[in-house]
Amino acid sequence: xxxxxxxxxxxxxxxxxxxxxxxxxxxxxxxxxxxxxxxxxxxxxxxxxxxxxxxxxxxxxxxxxxxxxxxxxxxxxxxxxxxxxxxxxxxxxxxxxxxxxxxxxxxxxxxxxxxxxxxxxxxxxxxxxxxxxxxxxxxxxxxxxxxxxxxxxxxxxxxxxxxxxxxxxxxxxxxxxxxxxxxxxxxxxxxxxxxxxxxxxxxxxxxxx
Amino acid sequence: xxxxxxxxxxxxxxxxxxxxxxxxxxxxxxxxxxxxxxxxxxxxxxxxxxxxxxxxxxxxxxxxxxxxxxxxxxxxxxxxxxxxxxxxxxxxxxxxxxxxxxxxxxxxxxxxx
Numbered sequence: 001x002x003x004x005x006x007x008x009x010x011x012x013x014x015x016x017x018x019x020x021x022x023x024x025x026x027x028x029x030x031x032x033x034x035x036x037x038x039x040x041x042x043x044x045x046x047x048x049x050x051x052x053x054x055x056x057x058x059x060x061x062x063x064x065x066x067x068x069x070x071x072x073x074x075x076x077x078x079x080x081x082x083x084x085x086x087x088x089x090x091x092x093x094x095x096x097x098x099x100x101x102x103x104x105x106x107x108x109x110x111x112x113x114x115x116x117x118x119x120x121x122x123x124x125x126x127x128x129x130x131x132x133x134x135x136x137x138x139x140x141x142x143x144x145x146x147x148x149x150x151x152x153x154x155x156x157x158x159x160x161x162x163x164x165x166x167x168x169x170x171x172x173x174x175x176x177x178x179x180x181x182x183x184x185x186x187x188x189x190x191x192x193x194x195x196x197x198x199x200x201x202x203x204x205x206x207x208x209x
Numbered sequence: 210x211x212x213x214x215x216x217x218x219x220x221x222x223x224x225x226x227x228x229x230x231x232x233x234x235x236x237x238x239x240x241x242x243x244x245x246x247x248x249x250x251x252x253x254x255x256x257x258x259x260x261x262x263x264x265x266x267x268x269x270x271x272x273x274x275x276x277x278x279x280x281x282x283x284x285x286x287x288x289x290x291x292x293x294x295x296x297x298x299x300x301x302x303x304x305x306x307x308x309x310x311x312x313x314x315x316x317x318x319x320x321x322x
Contacts, residue, residue: 011213014264015220019241020288027213185212 002091004083004205005031005102006053007188009113011198015179015189023191025179028111028202030099030188034074035091039082049085051097052077053201079201100183103204108175112203113196117168127161171195175207220263221285226292228267230255231300231318236269236282237290248290251280254298254318256305270308272316277309297321 007030015025033051041047052069056076061069069076072094085091103109123129124142131142144163148156173194180189194202228234236251253271256279263285270279282289298318308316 010211013213013217013220013262016263016283016286018287020239020286022283022286027216029212185215187212187216189216 001087002049002051002083002085002097002102004203005097005099006033006051006079006081006083007031007099007202007204008054009194009196009198009200009202010187012193023179024193026190026192026194028188028190028194028204029186030103030204031097031186032099033097034072034077035093035095035097036069036072036074036077036080038088038091038093040088047085047088048082049088049091050080050082052080054078081203083203083205098183099186099188100181102206103178103181103188105178105181107178108207109178109190110172110174110205110207111176111190111194112170112172112205113194114200115167115169115171115195116197118166120164121166122163123161126163126166129161214262217262217264225265225284226294228255228258228292228294229297230258230303231298231305233295233298234269235293235295237292238282239288239290251282252295253278253280254305254308256308258303270305 007028010027010029012024012026015023017023031053033053035049036052037050039046039048039050052072052074054077056078058066058076061076065080066076069080074094074096118125122142123144124131129144132138132140132145134141147160147162173192176194177191178188179191181187182189188204196202232255234253234255237248238251240247240249251269251271253269255267256270257268259266259268265284266281267284268279268281270277272278297320299321300318305318
């Protein structure tokens, strides 16, 4: 069985449970994905399947990728990723992977996305520093303050938290609960927020992968 | 229609009661107490309404033993059983937050008939 699926973040909403509890949810368009290649232990050293997600026009695909994806004969894709798989015999090239085959309601999963980029940010935003006094004649407010000792080390210690780029990184959320799986719309409904902007690629995997 | 909108449509009740700002209403809330189901009534004035798909809410204010009490009800929530409109009042704004500053006679609203 394949242990994950590729998808797209659609946005957030809310859902009422039967007892009236209001739960914030993220809607994900999960699949359908198509198997493009099988990686086998004898040849590649590990077992996995390469799947494609989101159809792409033939004229936008370069020749090497075209040749590779033609072997499956299911069209061309924007995203191609490998996902682990434990029962390789049950899967053949060109198979469709649908969300209901992989996940079911109530399961806890791992969701990976690319977080929203925040640009070059200071230490208050980036590391949650408290900043310097706002009043009482203080002329600086949101700077780092001291970055270490004087002549003794004569250097700034490695790993010192300083301003820099934040966001735009790969972030994984674990133990995300599946509220519902709607197969006819390829919809996966997950409790809480997911990293990244709407419309971006999201990788959903089974817990413990 | 995008899937988020469609999802929210699926959450919504088929019809909502016609509630206006300033209305005196009774809201019947479903409560489950140890497996037993009963309904509780919250009676007061509608002072605000927030729209937006299945997130639509109304805020109801009442004065209970001299203490102002406000409660926000999501209109599409399954615990809101029904809403009875008792009377309409004459109001000139969409949000009646000014009632929070008023007491007694000054907090009255003129009834419409």
